[in-house]
Amino acid sequence: MFWLAPFLLFQLQQPLDIPAANPHTTAADIEQGRRLYMGRCAGCHGPTGDGGKGANLASPTLSRAAEDRALYRIIRYGIPDTEMPGSLMDSLELWQTAAFVRSLGRVAVTPVTGNAANGAQIFRTKGACLGCHAMGAEGGRTGPPLAGIGGRRSATHLRAKIENPAADVPHTFRLVTLTTKAGKTLRGIRLNEDTFSIQLRDFSGNPHSVWKDEIAQFSSEKKTNMPAYKGRLTEAELNDLVAYLANEKGAQ
Ligand code: HEC
Ligand code: HEC
Structure with a gap:
């Protein structure tokens, strides 16, 4: 046995x-x-x-x-x-x-009340979100791509992020400033980091990869360069934007 x-x-x-x-x-x-x-x-x-x-x-x-x-x-x-x-x-x-x-899933949750089609317009026009975020093939790369975001994040999180992004800033995408031993200063958004090197994108959109042993000074701020939209957009516009993003489930 x-x-x-x-x-x-x-x-x-x-x-x-x-x-x-x-x-x-x-x-x-x-x-x-x-x-x-x-x-x-x-x-x-x-x-x-x-x-x-x-x-x-x-x-x-x-x-x-x-x-x-x-x-x-x-x-x-x-x-x-x-x-x-x-x-x-x-x-x-x-x-x-x-x-x-x-x-x-069986209890009622706060429904997403906005108009997603309006939200898609605000995303592209008044919100100017595409300046920093990719949605599919279009858009910038300063912030994380937002295709499929509705499947990854709850409507509550999306709303909080848009209203006041500084409240919860992830480790990646922080603002970093570094000076190399050769005296060159770089400032931008951290894209990635491993034991030996760090990758960042400067504000002109150029990517840089720097060996850590070539860095003389380094600082990382718990700051985001995403603007806060509370006040810039009306309540109705915020609702529409959240409805648009929450429905963006992407093809995964
Ligand atoms: C000036 C650049 C910039 C603009 C404009 C901008 N964002 Fe962002 N956004 C960022 C950066 C950088 C991050 C990543 C750091 C963070 O989370 O704060 C981010 C993060 C986010 C996240 C979190 C993503 C996640 O995975 O949780 C959402 C959602 C978002 N942005 C939505 C928007 C929407 C909607 C707009 C337009 C109303 C917008 N952003 C405009 C730069 C920007
Ligand atoms: C550190 C944060 C974190 C913790 C802790 C966590 N999750 Fe998640 N979970 C996520 C994220 C982010 C996703 C979405 C992943 C994606 O698809 O991009 C997710 C996705 C899921 C999904 C898939 C949802 C779907 O639509 O199919 C389930 C189910 C889930 N989590 C259950 C749980 C349970 C149960 C626990 C606790 C035992 C847990 N999670 C703990 C962050 C977390």
């Missing part, structure tokens, strides 16, 4: 056969899932699933997790190349969290 033990242990850690439908969906499971969610997920997805910088989970259908099995895998392994991390819970906890996530 001893030979069975390692096999069983392996099975416990890594169910080879993930059931297609969630086997743990009682009220007690959902309650336990709520606790796990508040500790591990609410920071990004918001306590009601629609308020964070993570994707909107308060929706009857999830684009990447239509089926329970897919939802389980996303919670377990995360989504590669995004901020969505994997998590080390056991399979019961994973299912309970999944059950709670599904329950979020």
